[in-house]
Amino acid sequence: MFGPGTRFHRLFDDPCWAVAMIRATVLEAAHPQIGAALVDSSTFLTHPWRRMANTLRSLQRVTGADEAARDREVARLNRMHARMSGTDAANRPYDAMDPAARAWVVATMFESAVTMFRWSGRPLDQAAMEELYAQFLAFQALLGDSSGQLPASLRDFWPYYDRVVEEELENTEALRTILYHLFDHLPAPPLLEGVPTLWAAGRALAGPAIGVVTVASLPETFRRRAGLTEVPGAQALSQAAYLALGSARLLPEGWVTADNLLDLISLSPDSDDPRARALAAVGDGMKRFGALLRLVTPLPDEPGRPGAGRPSGRSARAGAGRRGAEEFFDTVLDQTGNGYLDWPDLAAMARELSGRLDLDEPEETRLYDAYAAWWRELQSTLDTDGDGRVSRQEYAEAVPFLAGPALIRVAEVLFDVTDADGNQSIDADEYRALFRTGFHRELLDSNGTYTRAAFIKDFLAFMAGRQRSTAYDPLLAQA
Template sequence: MTPTTAEETVDVFGPDSMLRRLVNEARWGLAVTRATVLEAAHPQIGAALIGNSTFVTHPWRRLRNTLVSTQRILDPDQHVRSREAARLNRLHARISGTDPQGRRYDAADAEARAWVVATLFESAVTMYRLSGESLDGPAMERLYAEFRTVLALLEGDSDQLPATLQEFWPYYDDMIHHRLESTEAVRVILYRLFANVPAPPLLRNHPAVWAAGRAVAGPVAAAITIASLPESFCRRFALPDLPGARALMHGAYLTAGFAARLLPSGWVNAGSFMSLLDPDHAGGSGPWESVRRKAGQAAAMVRLITPAPDEVNHASRSADQFFAEVLDQTGDGHLAWPDLAAMAREIATRLDLDELDEERLYNAYAAWWRELQSHLDADGDGRVTRQEYAASAASLPSSGLVKIADVLFDVTDVDDDQTIDAQEYQRLFRAAFHRDLTGRADSYSRSAFVRQFLSFMSGQQRSIAYNSLLS
């Protein structure tokens, strides 16, 4: 079998593509969650996740962005696919560093990226099997070829994955037994993410409701995920085999499979479920919209009965709060370049920036980081603690933030008329226009836009729009 090249992807993902159909099903989330644990056990990927990712502090944002990116990668338009592949390559090229053992990691490492694709393929096969829908030989080979084509689109070739399905399984077993490690990222996903996952946007203002549900759902999700992993993986990393977990896991997968086969496609579409969790997600008028509205009403009623401390309506927040809620994007308790890079990455992803505008945005954030370091990093260790920030936040200069605001205005003002209108504003924030836009004639001038950005990023004023984007 000749290695697939990027040029061969032109007509691969047509209407009959197995992969395009699969990733638009809500049950794909089961496979992705399982694959993420296997990916995190790769030393390169695990180190990159811990050092740079926001998957623990912003899992719903990460889920939404992954869904959008996958849809772009599988778009019938070759230009859309190529543009997204280039964006992902730039994103990964910016993520590198050294793990606690002193080993270098690089998110653009070809072997690691191939392992991501391998885990997704194997998890998809497992998902079908556990859902009572095993793939036959030709279907499995076709699905494997489609996954290899995705890798070719990103890498330029698919040489890092075995050429045939028969060669894939020995490769996969060898990775499980000899290449993977019990990384911190695996432990964080299984024992911290599920237990402490923040509320989705729908329930963000109803903490009591979410906390009650998470107390039950968190351990169940962890048990289901562990029970679905390869037995050799679980044995090697001493993951617990809880009583009843396998029956629970089989029940979850079978239920998802029955739903995918029996319910109307609109009810089990990934986009519909995302709109249920996130009212700002595109497609919020789907079949789950009435359910979402009723859930919101019920949550509001529960909150009236069991009110939680309400800080959302306060005009300002302390420097300590702002540090925790906005600046510390990675959730490690410190402010460092990966936190600011995560903000730039989110904005670039939201606006689908081209390479030039993306570079301008990252450079502006880098200038702000140098400014923060020079004023706040008292011990010179390359990061800022919450205490260091809180002690000096009131006296910080704002020239770096002004640079970011100027770039943000330029990339949001698509028609270059020096104002940001409703459509441009919603493209950035995906929030209700009438609640947030305060400029004259339903538009923002550059000065008004910069003022609001500086007010938010200095912690002086809350903003529904910027909270939805960065908090």
Template sequence: MVDQTSVSFKRDLSEWRIALVAWRLLILQAADPAVGAGMHEHSTYRAHPWRRIEHTLGSGRRLFYQDADTLRREVARLNRAHKRIRGEMPDGRAYDARDPATRVWVLLTLFECVAAMRRLGGDPYDADQLELAYREFGEAIAAFELPEEELPKTAADLPGYFARYTAEKLEFTEAARYLLEDVLREAPRPRRLWFLGDAGWRVLRVVVAAAIRELTVADLPPTVRERLGLVRTRQGALLSVLLHRGAGIVVPRLPERMRYRSPEERVAPPRRLRPQRRDARGSRVDRFFREVLDQTGDGVITVHDLRAMAHNVCWQLELDEAAEARVYAAFDGWWEQLRAAMDADGDGEVSREEFVAATLAGCDRDGAYLERGLLPALRAVFTAADTDGSGFLEFDEYRAVFGGPRVHPAELSHGFRQLDTDGDGRITVEEFVGGFTEFFTARADSTSGAQLLGRP
């Protein structure tokens, strides 16, 4: 009999070595056609990869490291978010993020990657330990109320499950290809690496992207590599051995405070607040399109970009279903007015050229875009953030929606003061709407607006 105290899935999940299999996890998940289609249409991973990762890590903390009530609320929040992730794949197949088989795959890849981390590091679970870890994992995900027939009953059933799912479902989706080949080569500089400067980051990300690709392909299960048409190179195999075995020797010998990630969110270092650029208005509008409105990073604005903004607001505030529906409805209305004002060729999308041309030409002469589009969306955000119904945003309420692990307190205070124009320590709806109207019409930079969207 194995000592149960010697095995803990949650503890292993929080070990720093998990970073070595993080990209492997993303590829396994994105290779599911439903996940890949949802990421391509709805996710902000192209334009805001670091925010997407932070949301994922934050959700994991709530699922595995917090109390039962936090777990329940997080599952409810995920259920509400996934309800809106559905559509059609390029080949016409329907997809829905609430599909039980897809949800089981996503969750089980997390368990499989923890087991792979141990195996690749030279300290694999034995059969009894694997069963104990799987039992602990099952207790943590019970709140999802997944169909019993979809979940393998024991850890011994996992290899058969993964083989079948790989053969029957996995594809080298566009999302998986982009994650493996391009996203790190294009990713904006993380704020924690501010000291590198843009030039230093451009050099470093090429090296990092190549290394992560080689490591990820080398570490994928052979059946998955074969299914996706990927080839493990000698360099990748050597890199895998060096990194995993080296970490397997070093990390377990570290003190616990250094071996494990804290479940608490850490605050990012302050960003140097730069003055507004004195470029031409056309250039600033173009930059605003790329860095703010094109949330999904596909080069056009669609309803999915506006819903990504709504998602970020709802995610921060943990709204109930009714309040969340009001926010989404307001952002959908904003999209309809934006499309009506700027979609010159009527293709249901707003290109960068259409946005720049319409903005410079003053597209809102009749006031419809503002009065029936942008302003209702801003008022919906204000109402959702005003949790005590006072008609004002106090600093704690402002922090709930605009704060987060990447926002330093000094920067948060600066954004609050930008909106609090009369300096009375609270933000009225008029101040809120006025400040964000400037931001969302590309007339001014705003720390507050940047944090609403999680800009890099």
């Protein structure tokens, strides 16, 4: 059912899959339980490129040919989702492990794949559709979900899909955020961080178009019920977008792959990866073009956007000295982008670090527990109004209290789980696993090693002292 060559696996290298996944994500976000989990716990708004890269890596592991890697990733995903539960704004409970909600995620992926093939001029015949549906059912079973949540046959799937669309989906906050806010303020990927004007100009054109295409592709019954207005001509624009992306399959084999996309969105031009030299050359050319564009059409900062007018990305990391308290709050601490520091923000940090290091139990739980203890310490120290979260103002007024014993414990546990061989120093492979780049010379001692004391000192300087760090910024501040 899985592995290279299967119809299921080829989906992820299809250029149209990017648009289809946006559509599937919107349909997922319209489900009340999934939408609530996205709003409370997801970093898709503040760290979209990191989230996309992590999702692609996870899908590659789950659908790859390595059975052991597949089982490990499934176990990791289930542990991650088991930690996401709570109540939404209407005081309704949600649980990321809810079987019906998890089944809906698989259903939206399958239906969006079928729509993708149809709109890109490659409609699946009945046999191909049956084959693809069987593979998605196998994918659901691989995740450990019991059978019965999705119909066993394709014939019964369509009534199930129509019923959920008509009876359960809502115009949720998560849906509105994805359609109307995510692309408006989408930060530049690492390759384009040095050309903010060029990125802003392209985003101003592409963002609304993506929203129009996505809305037009949603089921008509849901659009009417949710009050989503379809722009005249949007159906034709949507099909044209799918056809244009689908034409990329005519390029030489291997040019358009999920791996190449992953490199483009996650490989920083200042990385030591050999491919980064090519990206750096492209980036330099874009910078020159962006400088010319700024002379011709200067664009002002966007009002109302967190961090507007402040340096960000690579330019921020290259800046000397310390961040301001508000910038540090927005770019590092407020991982979910809701304007407050609370447990989902620290859980997102633990989730990102666990994923980078590919942690298994019990190391993953040790890291989460350390962050949970830090959150309890922050809450008792900084939450002066007792609302269960820390505002930007509360944080700014009590900055000296950030580096308490619990944060030191986070640093110690992070070192322990990074030091895989337990020799009390981090070698080149362990360093690359965490930072996804080679050693930065300024971090090493005279013996060329990164010691426990140096690691903890640097981590605390970054997390508590708001000190810029070429190594540590990409861990938690990158988009």
